[in-house]
Amino acid sequence: MNGAAARWHRYWHGFALERERIVALRVAFFGLLTFDMWGLMLGHAARYGAGDFNAAQLEIIDRLLPIPTPAAVAAGWLLGGFFALRTALGIAPRTSAIGTAICYAGIYFWSQADSYQHHYLLAMLLILMAFVPTRVWAAAPRHDDPPDTPRSPVAHWVLRLIYVQIALMYFWTGVTKADPTWLTGATIDQLTTKLAIRDAIVAFEQARGWDHGTVYHLMAWAVMLGELSAPIFFLSRKLRVIGLFIVPWFHVGVEILNFDIEWFSYYMIALDVILLMPSAGWRAIGEVVRGTRRIWQPLLAPRTVPSTVQMVLALGSGALCGWLASRIE
Amino acid sequence: MSEPPAATKTEAPPRLGLRDALIAAFVALQIYLPLSYYLGGDPFDERFAWRMFSPVRLSNCSVGLYEVVDGVERPIDLTDELHVVWINLLKRARPAVIDRAVEKFCAERGAGADVRIDLSCTPPDAVVKAICNGARDANGDGVPDAYDRNRYCDASPKDCFVADCGERSADVCYREECRMQVVPRDRNVCAEGAR
Numbered sequence: 001m002n003g004a005a006a007r008w009h010r011y012w013h014g015f016a017l018e019r020e021r022i023v024a025l026r027v028a029f030f031g032l033l034t035f036d037m038w039g040l041m042l043g044h045a046a047r048y049g050a051g052d053f054n055a056a057q058l059e060i061i062d063r064l065l066p067i068p069t070p071a072a073v074a075a076g077w078l079l080g081g082f083f084a085l086r087t088a089l090g091i092a093p094r095t096s097a098i099g100t101a102i103c104y105a106g107i108y109f110w111s112q113a114d115s116y117q118h119h120y121l122l123a124m125l126l127i128l129m130a131f132v133p134t135r136v137w138a139a140a141p142r143h144d145d146p147p148d149t150p151r152s153p154v155a156h157w158v159l160r161l162i163y164v165q166i167a168l169m170y171f172w173t174g175v176t177k178a179d180p181t182w183l184t185g186a187t188i189d190q191l192t193t194k195l196a197i198r199d200a201i202v203a204f205e206q207a208r209g210w211d212h213g214t215v216y217h218l219m220a221w222a223v224m225l226g227e228l229s230a231p232i233f234f235l236s237r238k239l240r241v242i243g244l245f246i247v248p249w250f251h252v253g254v255e256i257l258n259f260d261i262e263w264f265s266y267y268m269i270a271l272d273v274i275l276l277m278p279s280a281g282w283r284a285i286g287e288v289v290r291g292t293r294r295i296w297q298p299l300l301a302p303r304t305v306p307s308t309v310q311m312v313l314a315l316g317s318g319a320l321c322g323w324l325a326s327r328i329e
Numbered sequence: 330m331s332e333p334p335a336a337t338k339t340e341a342p343p344r345l346g347l348r349d350a351l352i353a354a355f356v357a358l359q360i361y362l363p364l365s366y367y368l369g370g371d372p373f374d375e376r377f378a379w380r381m382f383s384p385v386r387l388s389n390c391s392v393g394l395y396e397v398v399d400g401v402e403r404p405i406d407l408t409d410e411l412h413v414v415w416i417n418l419l420k421r422a423r424p425a426v427i428d429r430a431v432e433k434f435c436a437e438r439g440a441g442a443d444v445r446i447d448l449s450c451t452p453p454d455a456v457v458k459a460i461c462n463g464a465r466d467a468n469g470d471g472v473p474d475a476y477d478r479n480r481y482c483d484a485s486p487k488d489c490f491v492a493d494c495g496e497r498s499a500d501v502c503y504r505e506e507c508r509m510q511v512v513p514r515d516r517n518v519c520a521e522g523a524r
Binding site: 005008009012047050051053054055056057059062112113115117118120121124128131157161164165168169172173175176177179180181182184186187188190191211212213259261 | 344345348349351352355356359360363367375376377378379380381382383384387410411412414415418421423425426428429430433453454456457480481
């Protein structure tokens, strides 16, 4: 039992990531969330509670909470975007990440009005990330480190759980594709609606003397095999570099084929590249960042902001929020 | 005092705590929820099963709403009852949306209301079954014309038709293979529930 407990402990609590990777994850993931909540999702607030009707993701929420209103949801996404921006910028990252999770996951579970499945993934990742302490997000050097000291990786169980969650997601999406109908290519054929893409596929098949539908058939098999093998890349540190050159292409392909899934592809490309890049890559990035410290550090140094500038920033922020709110249809 | 020999030094075994329970619960949930879909869950409720781009998502559903008053059935315009966002989710046969909609329809009409919902969908494999493109046989060869254009079956049109429909006529086969009745029209959903 002690051996099992030790292995469990090592697996979950001994898993460390480079500080540069963690900072990139924080900036990219929460940065995307900011633009998503303010730029895209805010415009959907009007559909919530439409016709005084709602169905929550969980029945108990229907019993406990009132029907959402466009105003409440819009406020939630405005606030959520603000918390996400703070997290991305490293401002009180723990409380900001918790605030983002409450707003995003709260609205997701409150209503099925927005039916994209990737919102479920983002909600799950945000709930996990709410457990990440500030010392991990901030990736700040220790107070007694000389300025040029390479910074050691940071361990936390949530970091491992993020990899496991994404691995499970790819595994189950792969299981979905192990379906006779999917493997015929018919589903991809139906999903590909952009005429230019369809014409290009037909031209490609004709040039090779292939039957119509062969490309969709091959794509269907490639997607299934790729998604079933993607988990290995997230669970094995040594195989990450292979995954880096395979997995993001699923999501690039989705964008090329013009499937309408909002910003999911960009989230996944960012997560795949950041999480699958080998440690050597992040160490090299860290060296470049440290080497150019003289250029960027003065820009980030704390300073007193004149009250006039503060007033302009406050009014500008208010105007931005007003403009964002006006986009709610 | 000298240090004890290294062989007798032992580290305290790590103690599993609340965080480990959370980890185990989270992973178990992410295995159980998708698995439950494949072990008898509602085929149209894919929300927690990571079924992105599934064939089910492309099922084509139609929904009609009716009220029986004094023995006479009359259709109700669904757009008068629900916002288009929820009509579209109803057309995806989402179980919770169906249940909430039934609650709303029945509550608004009071006790004793008789409301009928006719919700049917194409099965996920309809796209590969030529019969679901129509039962019409214009050339009279006993095989629906759609089989002449079917690229999802490598055999002859007649063999593909037999594989899909067996001994059934094209019309019967179409009704049985190409529509799944999710909520039957003959059920009073206020008295019996939708599902």
